Amino acid sequence: MADKFQDIRHRHTTYDRPNEGWVCGAECQGKSCYLGPDAKGKCRAGMKFDGRKSGECLPRRSGDQWQCARVETHGGEPCKEGPLPDGSCCRAIAPCQPTPTLRRVRGILSKVAAVMTVALLVALLAHQPQEGGLGTAAINPGPLTAAHSTLKSNCQQCHSDMQLGPEKLLAMHSANFDHRAIADSQLCLGCHQEIGGNGGRYAFTAHTMDPKKLQAKSKGESRPDPLLRLASYLAGEKTPGAASGSGEQLACGTCHNEHHGLMADLKSFTNRQCQVCHQQQFESFSHGHPDFEAVSYPASRRTRIFFDHLTHYSKHFPEKTKDAAKGVPAGFKADAPHGESLSCAACHASNSSSGTMNVVSYEKACADCHENDTRSGNKLPVIGYPQLDLAALNSKLEAEQKPRSLGTWPADAPNDFPWLILYLLPEDARAAWQRLAAQKVFLHDLASIKQEHVADAERVVWGIKELFRDLCASAPSDTPSGQVGHAEIIRRLVAAGCNEREGLINGLPPDAFDQMREFLGADACMKIMQEVDAFRTKVYPAATPKESVRKPENAAAPAPAVGGENFAPAAPGNASESFGAPAAAAMPPTGGGESFAPPTVKSESFAPAPAPPGGESFGAPAPAAAPPGGESFGAPAPAAAPPAGESFAAPAAAATAPAAVATPRIDPLDRMNWTSSGGWHQEYGTIYYKSTGHADPLLKAWLEHVLEDVRDPLRLATLREGFGFDKGALSPATGHCLKCHTIEERRDQQGQLTGAVINWLAYGKHTSPASSDRPLTRYNHMSHLLAADCRQCHVTLTQPAAGQEYAAAFPGEGSWNAAANWFEKAGLAHFHSNFEQISKTTCAECHTPAKSGDSCLQCHAYHHPAPDGPADMLEWLRSHEAKPAKTGTQRADKRPAAPASGKIKTAAVP
């Protein structure tokens, strides 16, 4: 035992208590007392127990005696001296300084650590180096990304108020997790207002679009991947696809995890995360991704501009090349007409910001060949007296109980009905016209008019005369509305429901109407004004001999009638054939059913006038000479020489002046030739407008107006007959606008056709992702053009199948005739591209994980850029693409008017 320390005999072994906090200070000397220190570390040597002082032992009582209780481990056998009489030990021990055990030290250290930790946390949380939160810097889990770095000073900019409660602490279930997250996400919308559409309505739904519409697009296929199925279940979807239509709210933080550093990618998203909600799941882009052919990518909709690549490259450009004319795109090779990729850049320019290939401007791409088309349109009668079967109508009115007539009316109104005046008529007159139109009763042919339509016809006539009367007024006090000129026209347009009122009379010069008034003659105008004023007091012209105003062959020298000798009574019942003869006595002051020739300075003076187009004949009576064919011309023209080959009455001056004194003649202007650049002009008492070229603001405004709601009979009639679309889709009256600019139908929620919008702008920088066919798909031409040329993806379809031609997808000639099929070809989806479908395999050659990557987000965006999220892109486009068109109109309206002087000059030339 000598070489061992421990004696395992129980009498020689002390009972150690390592769990206690203190040990005797004499332990290191092997002299620890048997009592040991107390729990507080106080030495108990000499401590009294029951009044007895302890020493090496605490003697025990045995009967009447005290016996030593010293044990072997602390001193050996009982001492010889024995206990003191009071029971105290006689062998006192020196007190010691107890030492703490390791356990106690460790306990103290743990408490210190805990206290210091709490103190540290309190210090950190109480420290507010920046405003807006408790211990902002301390509890900030990490730097924000660069885009959000300016928000770091205030937590509450992104975190809604902290409202803690027991119920929320207990509600530790994922279903209840999101209410604060949504509240926080609402704060995101303070800056990201574009998310979720108007008011962020769909900001927290899948793809930030209407869940019902999203669900409608779901295919409902089963999920093939059990792991994803489980993930979907964990995501809260009880059934596959539920998330898309369940309306479950997704907080921004669901995908965008902040506080991961300045350079963190907030848009990091894996393909599997995309697919967890999608019905159709697949392994990768090259394995399982839907083919483009199935979704007609990228040409799933009609082009905004009608441009047949095939015909241009196979026909037009080669012809131009032969003629060495301008208009052939640079890079075009006549011997390889379909190698057009070499010349793509002539019309398509890449946009570095959007990554799109935009169509260059009209001036760069089209003007060389098509500029003349935009100016070659027919003139459009805007304001004037329409042709009226005055005799027939007067005869009906004479048979009324109160016989009356229509009073003064120009005898030779042009054949072109100025449809636009229908918008300027009083409401009841317009309603009367609509009733007549419904019964196919037209003013120029009233021979067989039924008695029940007479009142409507009469109202239309008086409505036109009222319009004329009010437009004749030169001061607001002269009209019932208190407005004149443009203001009066705009007032009437507003009453007719026109929103783009200013654009509809864009650039109308005042002297155009002045010339119209002069053309009719002051007396005639005065008579009409008097008749209208009387009509407005319910006094109708008497049923007396019918006359119509005769138009002068030259309105260049209107003059007040002198004695009214230039009026000729018209032949009753055939106003159009009544030509003027001096009839001073026949001029009643407010004659009913009169027709007038324009006043001339002198009855014997006649001036030659050019033959009006279409063989029309105008004229004042020609006392001396009549043109061949029974036509007579008679307008004063001081010294005008007749054009070659035509005969005119000798001018009055010539009859009195010596023939030798030949004064220079000023021929009347041929207005059609004069107005080849378009604009306003007056011709034979009617104000016309002709296209001024590409992007004519007035024609744009009118076309947009009439196409906005084709259910309106007035607009429908204006479109078909006023603009001449009943003669073909490419009405020259509109400057051939719709030859290139395609239209797109608009339908209401019931699918009924309501109107159409015109694609004024080609695909370009104005075309936002929201208005593209697939707003969730993106493709950057810029990055791809570095590695490939256009032909690798866009392969020309040289021989399309029958009925699959590009042009077959657009309204052609004759398709406008019947309202029922106007838009039958205007559907966006009805389209046959000039190019072959792009195959997915073309993209998959490079888009693999090892090469260019195949992340979903490379080609798809999550957030829908459309404000309220479309159910279907085609539907969305139909309802929203009116906006860019209107914007275009507004721009056009604000655009400085085309040189007004030219227009005014054109119109002012008599």
Added chain:
Amino acid sequence: MNFFARRRLRNTLLCLVGMVLAYGLWRMLKVALRPAAIYTGFALLALVLALALFNGRKKLPFLPLLKASSWLQFHIYAGWLSVFMFLLHSGFRLPTGTLETILAVLFVIVALSGVAGLFITRLLPPAITRSGEPLVYERIPRYQHALRTEVEDIVEDAERQSGSTAMGNFYMSTLAPYFQGRSSVFLLAGNPSRHAQRILGQMDEYCRYLDEELVGSMEQLRDCVERKRNLDFQNAAQRLLKLWLFVHIPFTYSLIIVALVHAWVALVYGGRL
């Protein structure tokens, strides 16, 4: 394969299965756009609290709450699992926030000290057994004092027998510092017997000059040196067995406190409360 090997294999497999399950669930939660950090955070906090209960269990030995060895096994393998859960919770990223960094540092300290403790408790006990007589740590000071007293008695006897102070001088110059000093844990860094071997070498050198009758005393002193070597090793090793807990346990308290604050902040600002 003995019981311990079987137990180690079984528990390791269970731990690995737990890790795989945790990773799978974490991946699915990430894919499902669920707040994986919330779930892993709660799991991690629960694990840490469960691990901390082991210390409480040791303070309540009277309660029939499984065997301490079972608790230790759970503590070891749940500790490994908590390390993995911590990696999942942090998204395998280094923390960037102040609070998160403090928490991560605390966790790392606790985890590393736990790993160190695991290795210490696995390596030292066999060495203690091999070293010589196993001793109760709390009694070592007493034994050291007794040994010193014994050595002094031997030296006094030798001087008395030889009538020379040579032995006393040798004791004072060489043996006294050795027998009076207490070993530290740094003794374990290197050869724990190096001091004893040095003293024994000196004794051998000195022995050549001693009389025959003093050689016997020197042999007794050699035996005492050997016992002192064992005493020092026992002291250092058992002290180290207790000292690693001085890191592990206090930092665990800090870790739990900071973790609770972190959970509160995360739930409040993360929009989960």
